[in-house]
Amino acid sequence: xxxxxxxxxxxxxxxxxxxxxxxxxxxxxxxxxxxxxxxxxxxxxxxxxxxxxxxxxxxxxxxxxxxxxxxxxxxxxxxxxxxxxxxxxxxxxxxxxxxxxxxxxxxxxxxxxxxxxxxxxxxxxxxxxxxxxxxxxxxxxxxxxxxxxxxxxxxxxxxxxxxxxxxxxxxxxxxxxxxxxxxxxxxxxxxxxxxxxxxxxxxxxxxxxxxxxxxxxxxxxxxxxxxxxxxxxxxxxxxxxxxxxxxxxxxxxxxxxxxxxxxxxxxxxxxxxxxxxxxxxxxxxxxxxxxxxxxxxxxxxxxxxxxxxxxxxxxxxxxxxxxxxxxxxxxxxxxxxxxxxxxxxxxxxxxxxxxxxxxxxxxxxxxxxxx
Amino acid sequence: xxxxxxxxxxxxxxxxxxxxxxxxxxxxxxxxxxxxxxxxxxxxxxxxxxxxxxxxxxxxxxxxxxxxxxxxxxxxxxxxxxxxxxxxxxxxxxxxxxxxxxxxxxxxxxxxxxxxxxxxxxxxxxxxxxxxxxxxxxxxxxxxxxxxxxxxxxxxxxxxxxxxxxxxxxxxxxxxxxxxxxxxxxxxxxxxxxxxxxxxxxxxxxxxxxxxxxxxxxxxxxxxxxxxxxxxxxxxxxxxxxxxxxxxxxxxxxxxxxxxxxxxxxxxxxxxxxxxxxxxxxxxxxxxxxxxxxxxxxxxxxxxxxxxxxxxxxxxxxxxxxxxxxxxxxxxxxxxxxxxxxxxxxxxxxxxxxxxxxxxxxxxxxxxxxx
Numbered sequence: 001x002x003x004x005x006x007x008x009x010x011x012x013x014x015x016x017x018x019x020x021x022x023x024x025x026x027x028x029x030x031x032x033x034x035x036x037x038x039x040x041x042x043x044x045x046x047x048x049x050x051x052x053x054x055x056x057x058x059x060x061x062x063x064x065x066x067x068x069x070x071x072x073x074x075x076x077x078x079x080x081x082x083x084x085x086x087x088x089x090x091x092x093x094x095x096x097x098x099x100x101x102x103x104x105x106x107x108x109x110x111x112x113x114x115x116x117x118x119x120x121x122x123x124x125x126x127x128x129x130x131x132x133x134x135x136x137x138x139x140x141x142x143x144x145x146x147x148x149x150x151x152x153x154x155x156x157x158x159x160x161x162x163x164x165x166x167x168x169x170x171x172x173x174x175x176x177x178x179x180x181x182x183x184x185x186x187x188x189x190x191x192x193x194x195x196x197x198x199x200x201x202x203x204x205x206x207x208x209x210x211x212x213x214x215x216x217x218x219x220x221x222x223x224x225x226x227x228x229x230x231x232x233x234x235x236x237x238x239x240x241x242x243x244x245x246x247x248x249x250x251x252x253x254x255x256x257x258x259x260x261x262x263x264x265x266x267x268x269x270x271x272x273x274x275x276x277x278x279x280x281x282x283x284x285x286x287x288x289x290x291x292x293x294x295x296x297x298x299x300x301x302x303x304x305x306x307x308x309x310x311x312x313x314x315x316x317x318x319x320x321x322x323x324x325x326x327x328x329x330x331x332x333x334x335x336x337x338x339x340x341x342x343x344x345x346x347x348x349x350x351x352x353x354x355x356x357x358x359x360x361x362x363x364x365x366x367x368x369x370x371x
Numbered sequence: 372x373x374x375x376x377x378x379x380x381x382x383x384x385x386x387x388x389x390x391x392x393x394x395x396x397x398x399x400x401x402x403x404x405x406x407x408x409x410x411x412x413x414x415x416x417x418x419x420x421x422x423x424x425x426x427x428x429x430x431x432x433x434x435x436x437x438x439x440x441x442x443x444x445x446x447x448x449x450x451x452x453x454x455x456x457x458x459x460x461x462x463x464x465x466x467x468x469x470x471x472x473x474x475x476x477x478x479x480x481x482x483x484x485x486x487x488x489x490x491x492x493x494x495x496x497x498x499x500x501x502x503x504x505x506x507x508x509x510x511x512x513x514x515x516x517x518x519x520x521x522x523x524x525x526x527x528x529x530x531x532x533x534x535x536x537x538x539x540x541x542x543x544x545x546x547x548x549x550x551x552x553x554x555x556x557x558x559x560x561x562x563x564x565x566x567x568x569x570x571x572x573x574x575x576x577x578x579x580x581x582x583x584x585x586x587x588x589x590x591x592x593x594x595x596x597x598x599x600x601x602x603x604x605x606x607x608x609x610x611x612x613x614x615x616x617x618x619x620x621x622x623x624x625x626x627x628x629x630x631x632x633x634x635x636x637x638x639x640x641x642x643x644x645x646x647x648x649x650x651x652x653x654x655x656x657x658x659x660x661x662x663x664x665x666x667x668x669x670x671x672x673x674x675x676x677x678x679x680x681x682x683x684x685x686x687x688x689x690x691x692x693x694x695x696x697x698x699x700x701x702x703x704x705x706x707x708x709x710x711x712x713x714x715x716x717x718x719x720x721x722x723x724x725x726x727x728x729x730x731x732x733x734x735x736x737x738x739x740x741x742x
Contacts, residue, residue, distance in 0.1 A: 023476045023742045057682055079683045099650070099683065100639040102701050105394045125640050128700040149640075156684055157640035157648050268471040269496050269520075269528035277528050279470070279742070283716050287658040311428055311712055312450045312470065313527055329499040330473050341682055345654050346716070348739045368719045368739075371394045371650070 014361055019353050020332065024266045025280035027343050029243065031354045033260035034064070041224060041241045042071040048228040053077045053096060053217070055239030058341045060366035061350065062090035064242065075119070077219075077237045081109050082369030084120070090365075093118040096217070098184060098237070100129040100149070100157065106371065107136040114144050121181050121215070123149040125158050130171055130178070137177030145181035146172045147215060152198040153191040162201035169206055182215035182234075189222040189251060192229035199232040222251035245340040246297045247290040256336060261343065262299060263335040265314065267327045274319040276326070278333050282309040286346065288339040299334040301327055306335070385729045390722065391703065393729075395637045396651035398714050400614065402725045404631035405435070412595065412612050413442040419599040424448050424467060424588070426610030429712045431737035432721065433461035435613065446490070448590075448608045452480050453740030455491070461736075464489040467588070469555065469608070471500040471520070471528065477742065478507040485515050492552050492586070494520040496529050501542050501549070508548030516552035517543045518586060521573065523566040524559040533572035540577055553586035553605075560593040560622060563600035570603040593622035616711035617668045618661040627707060632714065633670060634706040636685065638698045645690040647697070649704050653680040654717065659710040670705040672698055677706070 019028050045052035054068040055077040065076055065087060075094030078084040084095045094117075101110050101122055114120045114137070124130045124146050137144045148168045151158030159165045165183060172180045183202055187195040195218060203213055218230050219237035221244075227236045240247075243261040244254045265280035285296055287309060295306040295314065303320040304327070316333075318326045327333060337343050344350065345367055352359045390399050416423035425439040426448040436447055436458060446465030449455040455466045465488075472481050472493055485491045485508070495501050495517050508515045519539045522529030530536045536554060543551045554573055558566040566589060574584055589601050590608035592615075598607045611618075614632045615625045636651035656667055658680060666677040666685065674691040675698070687704075689697045698704060708714050715721065715735055723731045 023474055026741055100700075102637055102639060103394055125642065126700045129639070132701075151642050155646075156642075156681065156686060158642055160642055266473055268473060268500070271496065271522050271527075271529055271531055275526075282657070282659060282713055286653070287660070287713070288653060289658070310527065311716075315527060329471075329497045330503075342653055342658070345682075347741065370397055370718065 012361075014351070014358050017358055018356050019264065019351065019358060020356065022264070022351065024264045024332070025284035026264045026351060027261055027347060028264060029350055029352045030260045030262070031352050031359055033258060034242065034352070037242055037244055037254070037258060037260060038068055038071050041238065042073065044225060045227070045236060046072060050227055050233060051075075051235035053235050053237045054242065055079070055219070055237050056083060056087060056366065058239035058242050058344060059350070060344055060364045061362045062087060062365055063362055065090070065092065068242070074235070077239070080369065080371055081106055081113065082371060083366040084113055085109070086366040088113060088117045095119070096121040096147075096237075098123055098149070098186070100124055100126070102129060102132055107132060110144070111136055111140065114142055119145070121145040121147060123147045123184050124168065124172065125149040127168070127171060130168065130175055134175035134177050138175075140177055143177055143179045145179050145214070147181040147184040147217065148172065150183055150185045150198055150202065152185040152195040153188040154186045155188065156186055158185065162198055162205055165202040166205040166209070169211060170209070173211060180211065182213035182217065184215070184217040186219050189220065190226070192223065192226045196230045196232055199230065203232055221248055222253055224253060240341055243340040246292065246336050246338045256297065259336045259340075261337060261340045263296070263337055263343065265333045265335060267329050267331045267333060268313075270329050273323070274317060276304070276316040276318055278314045278316060279312065280314050280335065281312045283311045283346065285309060285314065285335065285337055286339065286342040288342050290338045292338050296335040296337050299336060301333065383732075385722070385732055388729055389727050390635065390724050390729060391727065393635070393722065395635045395703070396655035397635045397722060398632055398718060399635060400721055400723045401631045401633070402723050402730055404615075404629060405613065405723075408613055408615055408625070408629060408631060409439055409442050412609065413444065415596060416598070416607060417443060421598055421604060422446075422606035424606050424608045425613065426450070426590070426608050427454060427458060427737065429610035429613050429715060430721070431715055431735045432733045433458060433736055434733055436461070436463065439613070445606070448610070451740065451742055452477055452484065453742060454737040455484055456480070457737040459484060459488045466490070467492040467518075467608070469494055469520070469557070471495055471497070473500060473503055478503060481515070482507055482511065485513055490516070492516040492518060494518045494555050495539065495543065496520040498539070498542060501539065501546055505546035505548050509546075511548055514548055514550045516550050516585070518552040518555040518588065519543065521554055521556045521569055523556040523569040524562040525557045526559065527557055529556065533569055533576055536573040537576040537580070540582060541580070544582060551582065553584035553588065555586070555588040557590050560591065561597070563594065563597045567601045567603055570601065574603055592619055593624055595624060611712055614711040617663065617707050617709045627668065630707045630711075632708060632711045634667070634708055634714065636704045636706060638700050638702045638704060641700050644694070645688060647675070647687040647689055649685045649687060650683065651685045651706065652683045654682045656680060656685065656706065656708055657710065657713040657717065659713050661709045663709050667706040667708050670707060672704065
């Protein structure tokens with residue numbers, strides 16, 4: 001543990017010290033912003049009467065999922081079997097894996113997982129995936145719940161029409177070892193009307209055949225506060241909201257002051273009047289642009305632009321900064337990442353703080369698994 | 372170990388089985404291409420009479436560095452103290468950290484490291500960095516070797532002129548606890564003439580003052596085979612050459628057949644005639660574009676274009692593929708990444724194979740350290 005984060009002392013000894021005492025590059029999480037993000041979204045979901053299912057991909061930390069559950073969340077969303085496995089170890093009993101599981105090795109793991117938690121659910125959008133699931137779960141004591149993934153405009157996975165959703169739901173219902181669990185979509189941002197139209201049509205077709213949808217699961221953080229515009233959905237899934245990032249602020253979901261994650265970096269070089277180089281590169285910030293032209297928002301030097309990243313260096317253009325206030329070699333830089341979820345995936349531990357004082361260091365427990 | 376890669380058996384049991392039996396997404400390394408990359412570059416460096424110093428950032432695996440040394444490499448290049456620490460543990464005695472080390476915690480670690488290996492070297496491009504190093508090493512039994520980092524056109528770190536290099540070299544020579552080790556540059560691709568001009572001018576200024584450069588270190592993989600055009604350089608550093616990637620093939624350093632790393636993925640969805648979705652996203656491939664418009668080269672479906680990545684999904688446009696040969700749900704995809712070094716940084720272990728048969732699974736030993 002000690003070497004992973006801090007080379008001189010065990011991490012437990014960090015609690016109570018200041019984040020400014022730690023070497024960089026280092027992502028840190030503001031506890032107050034984290035708590036506020038959790039309660040703000042949960043209160044909205046409570047108000048509109050939808051179940052809220054947090055996606056753990058953003059933090060991969062059981063202690064945070066526990067807090068999300070205490071706040072009122074119902075169940076968890078995972079993207080990988082290994083993630084579900086880690087959170088099952090932590091005692092979570094209602095897990096939805098929003099991924100089409102294929103291949104003997106993954107199916108076998110899925111069967112083990114279905115045996116050890118109360119309520120496991122997966123998705124499928126093809127007959128191939130359904131037949132693989134049925135091949136594994138057919139004849140087993142406990143059936144596997146399968147939701148039909150629908151492409152309501154997101155352009156990723158999912159059946160393309162309500163009619164296709166109906167057909168696949170019938171196939172699942174008729175497949176040995178499987179139970180039809182409902183419908184799921186990963187919608188496009190601000191696509192609430194298309195999503196509602198698709199889902200309500202599919203629900204109608206199924207109802208006419210006497211098939212009910214246990215769950216109708218909508219998702220996404222960017223336009224999360226429009227979830228009430230999708231009345232057919234019984235639940236909403238979101239991950240990024242818990243930390244928030246520059247892309248979520250741009251989308252209008254939050255302000256930059258709601259971003260709980262910052263990456264702390266240090267200026268290691270000032271080769272010219274307008275160039276600074278920091279010790280955070282693509283191995284600390286990731287190269288995710290998400291439509292931005294630069295690689296993060298510099299909180300304490302907003303006019304500075306992170307124009308390029310190499311693996312362990314970030315190059316900043318300071319030409320828009322006040323010449324008298326440009327950061328010097330040794331100065332600290334605070335960066336809100338474009339995309340917080342991929343930063344979590346780079347580090348084995350995450351440092352939390354309250355007003356700059358370290359409160360805890362959590363292992364990013366579900367990181368590092370290939371699948 | 373077992374859960375990190377394979378959920379059903381310890382990794383040692385993988386040796387001898389086929390990579391096609393492993394679940395995806397999974398990066399794998401072709402042993403023959405790896406060996407060929409190592410010997411091809413080492414032979415060239417031997418032929419032009421330059422010392423070759425491999426950068427371990429690309430693989431972070433001591434066993435590969437050992438092979439690079441057996442082939443004739445002299446010393447190692449690391450980018451982080453933690454990397455140097457891991458390779459010092461593995462017995463390497465000549466390590467150059469090409470980074471300006473700042474801050475009490477890192478300086479203390481650097482002092483420990485300087486005590487435990489024969490020949491540690493770091494770089495500096497500012498008086499601030501030099502004074503921090505001198506503050507830590509002044510009065511110690513063993514001085515620290517410091518090279519002056521020069522910006523010969525790369526536009527990252529480094530002093531901007533031969534005159535600045537001369538001044539900083541004099542400062543280092545006169546600093547308690549430090550020895551001037553020479554000059555270093557991370558040059559721009561195909562910038563050999565500018566690099567030679569800068570270095571030879573700086574060497575001349577220093578020689579006139581009776582200061583000799585122990586090492587003059589040039590670097591980079593893209594135009595590595597032009598290293599002979601920089602006669603002033605005594606050594607060359609490179610990392611990416613060992614695996615190679617799509618960007619190195621585009622740069623003309625190698626062909627796609629020299630790329631030792633492939634990411635294996637599986638088609639999990641075929642929502643439309645022209646869209647496939649695979650189980651490799653930005654958490655498996657990274658978002659590094661390096662000037663490309665898409666996220667990797669699909670070896671077994673070259674007409675397929677990886678147009679977008681979410682965290683665990685990659686979206687492929689199949690419209691240019693023969694309609695009769697488009698990959699179906701469950702089919703395997705082989706991807707050469709745009710940038711191999713950042714992929715190594717995502718996984719805790721790396722699978723090696725010869726002709727598809729697994730030869731070993733190496734821990735990516737220097738991964739996961741913050742600094």
